[in-house]
Amino acid sequence: MLNDLQKDLLTELVNVYVGQAANMLSEIVDKRIVLNIPEVELISISDVDPGDRRYNIFFSEGHLFRSSLQFGYEFQGKAFLMFPVEQAKVLANICLGELGETVIPADPSLMDTDLDVLKEVSNVLLNAIIGEFGNFLEIKLEYVLPDIELIYVTNSDQQILLQNEVYVLVLHTSFLLADTDVTGIIVIALSMNSISSLLAKMDALLEADHG
Amino acid sequence: MGNLVSQALNKANMGIMIVDRQLKVVVWNGWLERLTGKSREEVVGKNLLEVCPRFKSNVYLNILQNALYHGQSRFCSSALHKAFILPSEGEDEHLIRQNMHVEPLYQEDRCYALIQITDMTNMNTRVYKLKNLIKELETEYTKIKISEKISKHMSLHDPLTGLPNRLAYNDRLAWAISNAQRSDSKLAVMFVDADGFKQVNDTYGHDVGDQVLLEMAKRLSETIPTTDTVARLGGDEFIILSHLKDDHDAHIIAKQLEAAFSTHFKIAGNYINLSISIGISLFPKHGQEPSELLRHADRAMYKIKKNGKNGYGIFEPESDE
Numbered sequence: 001m002l003n004d005l006q007k008d009l010l011t012e013l014v015n016v017y018v019g020q021a022a023n024m025l026s027e028i029v030d031k032r033i034v035l036n037i038p039e040v041e042l043i044s045i046s047d048v049d050p051g052d053r054r055y056n057i058f059f060s061e062g063h064l065f066r067s068s069l070q071f072g073y074e075f076q077g078k079a080f081l082m083f084p085v086e087q088a089k090v091l092a093n094i095c096l097g098e099l100g101e102t103v104i105p106a107d108p109s110l111m112d113t114d115l116d117v118l119k120e121v122s123n124v125l126l127n128a129i130i131g132e133f134g135n136f137l138e139i140k141l142e143y144v145l146p147d148i149e150l151i152y153v154t155n156s157d158q159q160i161l162l163q164n165e166v167y168v169l170v171l172h173t174s175f176l177l178a179d180t181d182v183t184g185i186i187v188i189a190l191s192m193n194s195i196s197s198l199l200a201k202m203d204a205l206l207e208a209d210h211g
Numbered sequence: 212m213g214n215l216v217s218q219a220l221n222k223a224n225m226g227i228m229i230v231d232r233q234l235k236v237v238v239w240n241g242w243l244e245r246l247t248g249k250s251r252e253e254v255v256g257k258n259l260l261e262v263c264p265r266f267k268s269n270v271y272l273n274i275l276q277n278a279l280y281h282g283q284s285r286f287c288s289s290a291l292h293k294a295f296i297l298p299s300e301g302e303d304e305h306l307i308r309q310n311m312h313v314e315p316l317y318q319e320d321r322c323y324a325l326i327q328i329t330d331m332t333n334m335n336t337r338v339y340k341l342k343n344l345i346k347e348l349e350t351e352y353t354k355i356k357i358s359e360k361i362s363k364h365m366s367l368h369d370p371l372t373g374l375p376n377r378l379a380y381n382d383r384l385a386w387a388i389s390n391a392q393r394s395d396s397k398l399a400v401m402f403v404d405a406d407g408f409k410q411v412n413d414t415y416g417h418d419v420g421d422q423v424l425l426e427m428a429k430r431l432s433e434t435i436p437t438t439d440t441v442a443r444l445g446g447d448e449f450i451i452l453s454h455l456k457d458d459h460d461a462h463i464i465a466k467q468l469e470a471a472f473s474t475h476f477k478i479a480g481n482y483i484n485l486s487i488s489i490g491i492s493l494f495p496k497h498g499q500e501p502s503e504l505l506r507h508a509d510r511a512m513y514k515i516k517k518n519g520k521n522g523y524g525i526f527e528p529e530s531d532e
Contacts, residue, residue, distance in 0.1 A: 027270055028291055096290055113338045116288035116310060116331075123286045131283060145284045145312065 001042045001167070006202050010040045013136060014129060014171055021128035025121060029095045034176040035125075037186075041170045042195070064151050065110070067122035071130050071143035075198075076191045079130055081122040081173070083184035085110065085150065091175060091182045092117045110150065119148045129171070129186065137201055167195055226296055226309075226328030229316065232279050234259040234266075237323060248299030265295050278315045278324040287311040289331040296328055308335040369443040371421060372428035380442035384452055384501040391454075391494060398494040399461040400504045401451040402512040403431065403468065406486045406520040408447035415481055422478045423485065430471045435464065450508070458493050465489050465523035488515040489523035497526050 002010065014037045022035035065088035067081045083091065092114035110118075123146050134141035171186040190198070220227055221241030229238035239254040249262065259275075260267050266275065277283040287295070289308035297304050308331040316323040367379035375383065384400065391398050405411075405427060412420040424447065431441045431449055440452040453464055468489060476483040490512025492504045507526040515524045 024270070024273070111338050111341070113288070113290040113331075113335060116286075117290050119286050120288040120291060123284075127277070127283050127285070131277075131281060140282065142282050143284065145286050145314070 001044075002040075002199075005206050006199065007040060009202055009206060010042075010169075011037060013132070014040055017128045017132040018125065018173070020132075021125045024124050024128070025095075028120075028124075029097075031094070031097075031177060036174045036176065037171045038174065039172045042167060043170060044167055061153060064153050065118060065148070066151055067119065067126065067146045067148045069122075069126040069130065069143055069146040071134075071141050073142070074139045075134060075137055075141060075194045077194055078189050079126045080187045080189070081126060081146075081184060082187065083182070087182045087184060088118055089114065090180060091121065091177075094177050094180060094182075095121065115148060115150075119146065122146050122148065125186070129188070133198070137197060139197075167192070225330070226326075228259075228326040228328070229323050230259050230275070230326065231321065231323050234275065236262060243296060243328070246296060246298050263296050265297070271295075274313050275324050278313045279322050282315045284315070285311075285313045287313075289329075289335060295326075306332060306336075308332045372425055372443050374428050374432070374449075375440060375442040377442065377444050380440065380444070380450055380452065381501055383440050383442075384504070387452055387454070388494060388499070388501060388504075392499075397455040397458060397460075398504075399451075399453040399455055399458075399464070400492045400494070400508040401453065401461075401465065401468075401523075402490040402505075402508040403449040403451060404488050404512055404516070405447035406488055406516075408485070411483060411485065415479070415483070419478050419481065419483075423476055423483060426476050426478065427485070427487075431468065434467050434471045450505070455493075458496065461491050461493060461525060462523075465491060469521075469523065486521035488512055488520050490515060490526065491523060492526045497528065 018035040018037055022033045025035075026033045063085035065083045065085055069079045071077060071079065089110055092110065095117050096113070126146055127143075130141060130143060167190060169188040169190060171188070173184045173186050175182040175184070220238065223240060223242060226243045226246065227238065227240040228236060228243060230236055236254050236257055236259055239249075239251045243254075244250055254262050265271065274285045274287070278285065287310065289310045292309075292311070294304060294307040294309045295311050296309065298307060310329040310331050312325075312327040312329075314325045314327075316325050367375060367382075369376045387398055390396075405423075408420070408423070411423055424443075427447070427449065428441070428443060431451065435441060435451055435453065438454055442450050442452075444450055451464075451468075453461065455461060468487065472485060472487050476485060490508045490510065492498065492507035492511060494504055497507045498504045507528075511524045511526040515522050518524075
């Protein structure tokens with residue numbers, strides 16, 4: 001749904017936003033954190049090919065850490081940050097300075113303190129992205145704290161994750177910290193009006209640049 | 212109503228503070244008064260940075276600015292930040308853990324930041340204690356696994372020679388019989404007893420006797436094929452389980468064992484000659500049960516001993532009756 005130019009522009013914008021979030025996180029946990037969004041897509045969930053590895057998180061069974069943040073009103077939608085639980089545990093461990101500890105994949109038990117850490121990480125990250133989208137669109141946004149949950153996804157109910165949301169912006173996210181690569185996904189479900197205003201704004205910017 | 216709200220704020224089990232855009236404290240509740248020892252009258256109207264020095268850090272200033280100017284809400288985890296509001300003097304601040312929520316508030320055209328502080332000290336302590344307990348249990352579990360392995364080895368092996376003991380041999384024999392029954396193959400049970408071992412002990416002492424037994428175990432193990440088993444039953448009695456292609460193979464193995472003992476042992480400067488007597492029973496020819504095969508091999512060995520030792524004999528059912 002995005003053409004190449006729009007995709008490039010959005011990828012660049014988002015990387016600037018998450019870069020700021022990464023700096024903030026680095027300062028908090030006192031470790032260098034690099035955050036990359038290598039690819040941004042605007043898709044309809046029903047069009048996603050289950051065989052596409054990039055969307056494993058939607059289609060594979062397992063425990064999932066999910067943080068969601070609702071925002072509105074003019075630019076309206078809901079943003080999700082999702083990690084498989086094992087990846088979420090690695091991220092929490094690293095932030096807590098427990099890098100040496102191995103995570104047993106079968107039992108990535110997340111304690112309350114881990115969940116608080118993940119809540120803060122997703123809060124910083126989602127705030128940065130949504131906030132900057134607001135700035136980009138010159139719209140004042142209001143949003144609350146993210147809700148976090150641990151859910152179990154079965155093969156049949158991945159779609160429920162994002163039900164009622166037609167088009168979504170998918171940001172493939174990778175955290176690079178201290179020799180580890182934690183990969184997750186950020187999904188921003190937008191209302192049709194919000195998508196239209198985002199595309200219109202991007203086109204205006206591209207028009208100005210490329211004539 | 213205002214009085215009710217103010218009572219509720221003071222009774223709330225968390226720190227509640229409101230600051231304006233100039234970071235001037237507008238609300239300071241009872242929980243904060245109890246923690247810091249600073250009364251509402253002392254604090255309200257003062258700058259937050261003066262009252263709570265931790266907020267001077269850029270990270271927290273940014274959080275407050277983002278709430279006050281960009282409407283952003285922020286959550287700060289006690290696991291990463293430890294504490295935001297320090298207790299009154301005399302309490303150990305390093306033990307304090309607090310979560311913080313910062314949210315924007317709006318009244319008319321003015322914006323405020325609501326700061327909520329939750330005490331997480333006990334929960335954090337419990338989590339860390341639990342984590343430590345899990346680590347300790349993991350270490351204990353590893354130790355138990357190692358000692359289980361050791362005790363299992365000890366219960367199935369002879370402490371002097373390290374060979375399987377009677378228990379392990381019986382188990383292997385039963386397994387080999389059921390396997391041989393399925394695959395229609397043959398086995399030999401060989402009872403091996405040293406001739407005149409008591410004399411070795413009497414002449415040279417038990418230390419040398421033990422060395423002789425070790426050497427015996429070594430020679431027996433090295434002589435039989437690697438797929439076969441040699442076990443020590445006790446004293447100078449050993450037993451071998453051999454897999455055969457043909458019953459005749461038992462003669463070949465027995466002769467090789469005899470040959471292995473044709474040279475003397477040199478132990479602690481002593482040259483010791485030791486021959487062996489071997490009794491053999493065959494599966495399936497001489498029995499189907501482990502105990503039956505062992506009994507028959509023992510009988511055959513006893514016959515060799517009776518007829519002058521130093522040799523081997525295969526069980527003969529008729530003559531044995």
